[in-house]
Amino acid sequence: MQQSIAENITQIKAQLPEGVSLVAVSKYHPVQQLQEAYAAGQRIFGESHAQELVAKAPLMPDDVQWHFIGHLQRNKVRQIMPIVSLIHSVDSIRLLSTIDKEAARIGRSVDVLLQLHVAQEEAKSGFAVEELMQLAENGEFQPFKHVRYRGLMAMATFTTDTALIASEFARVASTYATLLEKQIFPGADFNQLSMGMSDDWHIAVEHGATLVRIGTQIFGPRQY
Numbered sequence: 120m121q122q123s124i125a126e127n128i129t130q131i132k133a134q135l136p137e138g139v140s141l142v143a144v145s146k147y148h149p150v151q152q153l154q155e156a157y158a159a160g161q162r163i164f165g166e167s168h169a170q171e172l173v174a175k176a177p178l179m180p181d182d183v184q185w186h187f188i189g190h191l192q193r194n195k196v197r198q199i200m201p202i203v204s205l206i207h208s209v210d211s212i213r214l215l216s217t218i219d220k221e222a223a224r225i226g227r228s229v230d231v232l233l234q235l236h237v238a239q240e241e242a243k244s245g246f247a248v249e250e251l252m253q254l255a256e257n258g259e260f261q262p263f264k265h266v267r268y269r270g271l272m273a274m275a276t277f278t279t280d281t282a283l284i285a286s287e288f289a290r291v292a293s294t295y296a297t298l299l300e301k302q303i304f305p306g307a308d309f310n311q312l313s314m315g316m317s318d319d320w321h322i323a324v325e326h327g328a329t330l331v332r333i334g335t336q337i338f339g340p341r342q343y
C-alpha cells in the first residue's frame with residue numbers, strides 16, 4: 120500500500136540532519152493534501168505560481184510559512200508580497216528592484232535567496248556564478264533596503280548522473296563559502312542554502328543544504 124503524506128513527511132524528516140528544514144513543495148496539489156501535511160506538523164510550503172499561491176494561502180492556517188520557489192515575473196510580485204516569507208528564486212537585479220519596491224509599498228521587508236544557474240539545461244534560470252560575483256563586487260545588491268539576503272538557491276541538472284549533480288551542488292556550496300568569506304552579505308542572516316528535490320536531496324544535504332524542496336516524495340505525482 121502507498122504511504123500516507125504524514126508517513127512520507129515523517130520518513131524524510133527522520134533522515135534530515137539537524138539544521139536542515141523541509142520545504143513541502145505543494146504546487147499542483149489540492150489544498151486537502153496540504154492540510155494533511157499541516158496536520159502532520161509541516162509548516163513550510165513551497166509554491167511556484169503566484170496565482171496558485173494567492174488562491175491557497177487563505178485556505179490554510181496563519182502559521183504556514185509560504186516560500187516562493189518558481190520563476191517569478193515582476194508583474195506578479197505585488198500579489199505575493201503580503202503572503203511570502205521567503206522568495207527562493209531571485210534571478211535578476213530588475214526583479215530585486217521590484218521586490219524591494221513592493222515590500223516598501225506595504226511596509227515590510229522580505230527574505231530572499233539568490234538563485235544560481237549551475238545546471239546544464241539552458242531553460243533553468245538564475246545568475247551564473249561569475250555574474251553573481253561580479254554584481255556583488257560592484258555593489259549591485261546594496262541599494263535594496265527592504266530585502267534581506269538569506270543565502271543561495273540552485274537546481275541541479277535533471278539527470279541520473281549523480282557525479283554531475285554532486286559537482287553542481289559542490290559549486291553552489293563553494294560560491295556560498297566565498298560570499299561568506301568575502302563578507303559580501305554581512306551579518307548573521309546570510310545562512311541558507313536551498314538545494315535538493317525528491318530525487319537528489321540526499322546529495323544536496325551532503326553538500327551543505329539547509330533547505331530541501333521536496334514535492335513528489337511527499338505528495339506523489341503532480342496532477343497538471
Ligand SMILES: *Cc1c(COP(=O)(O)O)cnc(C)c1O
Pocket residue numbers: 144146167188189274315316317318332333334335336
Ligand atoms: C517542483 C519543484 C521542486 C520539487 O520537485 P520534486 O521533484 O517534486 O520534489 C523543487 N524545487 C523547485 C524549484 C521546483 O519547481
